[in-house]
Amino acid sequence: MTGCNCENCELKALFFQNVSEKEFALLCDTRKERNYKKGETIIEQGAEIKEFSYLKTGLVKLYKHLDNGKNQIIKIAGPLDFINLLSIFSDRYFQYSVTALEDTTVCYVNIETIKEMVKKNGNFAFDLLRKMSRMTDEIINTTLEISRKNLRGRIAFVLLYFARSVYKNNTFELPVSRKEIAEFIEMTPENVIRILSEFRKDGIIRINGKEISITDEKRLSVIAELG
Amino acid sequence: MTGCNCENCELKALFFQNVSEKEFALLCDTRKERNYKKGETIIEQGAEIKEFSYLKTGLVKLYKHLDNGKNQIIKIAGPLDFINLLSIFSDRYFQYSVTALEDTTVCYVNIETIKEMVKKNGNFAFDLLRKMSRMTDEIINTTLEISRKNLRGRIAFVLLYFARSVYKNNTFELPVSRKEIAEFIEMTPENVIRILSEFRKDGIIRINGKEISITDEKRLSVIAELG
DNA sequence: CGCGGCTTTGATGTTCATCAAGTAAAGTGG
């Protein structure tokens, strides 16, 4: 699906407020949109960066393939996130992969067009700098925060992350496997399960397969803080 | 010390190649330069960001003050590094402190001037985007890399970091205390010392107070890789 | 149906933080 029906897209206002009509038309001409099923890979680590892409709807994981065959999840990204902003200006190739955790729609714009726009339109560049700065800030802070927590604190952290930041609800369907949680917060899948069970026995959460209900958010917050 | 004697500064070519004479003069007018002794604090976490600053000479640490009274070192920065690029576009206040590890010279330019330049000069903005992207890439990669190594691997990593990236020499004076190493690579000072002693006993390094000599770089590399 | 991957639980051992105690070094005030 290509073409220019972005006029009414709610993202236009957010990302391209400082872009002229003419520039915007240029963007739209090269724009592509694609849907991905849960589990499909959107970006493969090592591939050449040809597009500038942002997430319209859905949920994805950004992760690195390590030498030992394991993966390390860097960030979980949702609507309105630029999913390839990380290395787009520093490298020709993707430093990480992106895979859909839920059905997802991605918009693609030609990367050279964006680069030209940065050079010609300083206000757009400024917006991009701010956006990028916020995103990397968040990744750095989250990574450091996780790494200094103990395992119980880490599990509490992810549960609250999904409840508060992603689903805005204390009951939700986990979009990731236990193993993926482990890859995100630096621990083993066995311990993810063990601690989830502990929380269940302690009456802090209810578990039904992938469905999680936080029943004692206060206690979970304390664990996340102190852990 | 203020004023405009930047014409011959080696940093001009690096950072401001896409800046016009007129813009450059504006930069220079508001420029300040300041020297810091080893141990002096350059930036205090929480302070308002009023300047755009970069390191001319020396070595500094960027670190966060944590709630429990401890510190966490995010990055060690050297010449040519923008020391406040991290949150400069995302926040009004510094998210971290910066302290000199060696005698250091810092150049300051008014932040509003830079922001105006970004908006007016797209090529300058593009340079800045690239620089920022590289810096945050490196921080994220380093943080993730450290967090998945065991303690021996982490110590090997920092020793090689100082030898290769900072001093370009296998013998060097450690610019940080054992405690600061611990704050950088997420472990306790006791274990930093213990593992340094192990490496000494194994004949991998020689230690004389703060002076370190790497005598078996190959073995140290293997430990850093596998750890 | 059977295979492989995800999940769960238990047992075991290693790694690491914590505590304690002592030495060395470096700054501080008289």
Next chain:
DNA sequence: CCACTTTACTTGATGAACATCAAAGCCGCG
């Protein structure tokens, strides 16, 4: 310049936290 205080460094002993290994049940999928 010396006694004093503080801070950094070092080593050992101990226990807790965590990874690893093993085994079995579950589920989806070809």
